[in-house]
Amino acid sequence: MLREDRSVLDLLNADYTFVNERLARHYQIPNVFGNGFRRITLNNEGRRGLLGQASILTVTSYATRTSPTLRGKWLLENILGTPPPPPPDNVPSLKEDTQSKAMSMRQRMEQHRANVVCASCHARMDPMGFALENFDAIGRLRTRNSDGSPVDASGVFPDGSKFEGPAGLRNVLLEQPGQFVGNLTERLLTYALGRGTEYYDAPVTRAITRDAARNGYRWSSLILGIVESTPFQMRSMSGR
Numbered sequence: 001m002l003r004e005d006r007s008v009l010d011l012l013n014a015d016y017t018f019v020n021e022r023l024a025r026h027y028q029i030p031n032v033f034g035n036g037f038r039r040i041t042l043n044n045e046g047r048r049g050l051l052g053q054a055s056i057l058t059v060t061s062y063a064t065r066t067s068p069t070l071r072g073k074w075l076l077e078n079i080l081g082t083p084p085p086p087p088p089d090n091v092p093s094l095k096e097d098t099q100s101k102a103m104s105m106r107q108r109m110e111q112h113r114a115n116v117v118c119a120s121c122h123a124r125m126d127p128m129g130f131a132l133e134n135f136d137a138i139g140r141l142r143t144r145n146s147d148g149s150p151v152d153a154s155g156v157f158p159d160g161s162k163f164e165g166p167a168g169l170r171n172v173l174l175e176q177p178g179q180f181v182g183n184l185t186e187r188l189l190t191y192a193l194g195r196g197t198e199y200y201d202a203p204v205t206r207a208i209t210r211d212a213a214r215n216g217y218r219w220s221s222l223i224l225g226i227v228e229s230t231p232f233q234m235r236s237m238s239g240r
Contacts, residue, residue: 007217008184009177012049012079012170015042026054028141045167046134046141050079052166054139061137065146068109068129075128079173081183084121104145106130106152127155131169181217182209185226192226193235204229 001010017027018039024032027047029040046052060071077083103111109130113122133153136142143151153165163169173180186197186205197205208225215221226232 002219005218005220008181008212008219008222009174009217010049011184012051012173012180014049016040017042017047023054026138026140044141046165048167049170051132051170052135052139054135057132057135057139058137064137066105066129066133066135066137068105068126068133069122070129071132072125072127072129076125079183080179081186082124084125087121088117104147104149104152105133123158127157127163128169130155131163131166134165177217178209178213181212181222182206185209185212185222188222189226189229189231192232201231204231 001008001014016039018037019027019029019032020035020037021033022035023037024030024040032038032040042048042052044052050056056074057071060074061067062070073084109122109126113119113126131153133145133151134141134143145151154162155164155169156162157172161172163172182205185208186201189201189205189208190197208222208229211225212218212221
């Protein structure tokens with residue numbers, strides 16, 4: 001992406017990836033042989049971008065099952081830059097008893113959200129996590145849950161926005177790309193400055209994001225905006 005100066009939105013919507021034979025088999029992509037990684041075009045829209053990366057889908061799952069909450073939390077933190085607060089100490093995790101295992105993941109999460117203390121945060125996290133339920137705990141595509149029931153990958157945001165599956169969620173995220181790009185810009189600025197960003201850095205982050213929009217959110221526009229920004233210039237001068 002950097003070499004071709006592509007849009008940073010490719011992180012969400014790239015129709016290509018890099019695989020070797022082993023990873024291609026995991027992704028159910030035929031006719032890829034050998035240990036060397038090569039670029040291939042993705043025919044399944046669900047695999048596009050970070051939302052379809054098996055590595056991310058795996059680390060946001062438990063060992064034996066998916067977790068819409070962990071996946072939704074990861075998206076809030078790393079894609080939108082709006083991490084939820086930590087859960088209250090007195091709120092239990094999902095039960096793993098025989099009765100709860102007879103329920104679908106969606107039913108169990110709805111039961112968990114019945115607790116008013118949990119509802120506000122889970123209303124934001126869970127819908128995005130449900131959209132990724134077409135992937136199992138190690139990121140393989142599936143159409144049925146472990147109990148044989150069909151996967152329900154639909155979601156509804158608190159504002160009423162509806163979507164279906166990873167492709168639908170991606171489209172919702174791309175309708176307002178500024179939030180994702182703003183979060184990415186803040187993270188790049190943090191790296192460039194060698195420190196966490198502060199409230200007084202927010203106008204700079206917004207300006208860089210706004211200027212990058214006029215150039216299709218290309219990587220060069222973000223990087224150049226950071227290098228030319230006052231916080232970075234002041235850091236460079238103080239380091240002389």
